[in-house]
Amino acid sequence: MNAQSLAEKLNKLGFTPVALSEPSKKEDGMIVITKGVHVQVPLHGDEPNVVREISKGEFEFYDARRAIGKLVDDLNAALQDEKAMQSC
Numbered sequence: 001m002n003a004q005s006l007a008e009k010l011n012k013l014g015f016t017p018v019a020l021s022e023p024s025k026k027e028d029g030m031i032v033i034t035k036g037v038h039v040q041v042p043l044h045g046d047e048p049n050v051v052r053e054i055s056k057g058e059f060e061f062y063d064a065r066r067a068i069g070k071l072v073d074d075l076n077a078a079l080q081d082e083k084a085m086q087s088c
Helices: 003-012 068-086
Strands: 019-021 029-032 037-041 049-055 058-061
Touching: 003 019, 003 029, 003 037, 003 068, 037 068, 049 068
Parallel strands: none
Antiparallel strands: 019 029, 029 037, 037 049, 049 058
């Protein structure tokens, strides 16, 4: 999967990526949305997933999604959770 093309789709849907890395043979790619929320882009397959850092070194992994609409739903949920955690 191509991280750049997915980042462009997300940008058109109102999510502004702050950093991007393409998948390599050693690791998945990443589209960083905020400090604590990113989209993991797999080297093989076309099902990216949202990842949210819940505390230092601990992460919540959302389900892999083929449909962009479901990925957007997960991103919205992760960003809302991140915002709630910051206000505590």
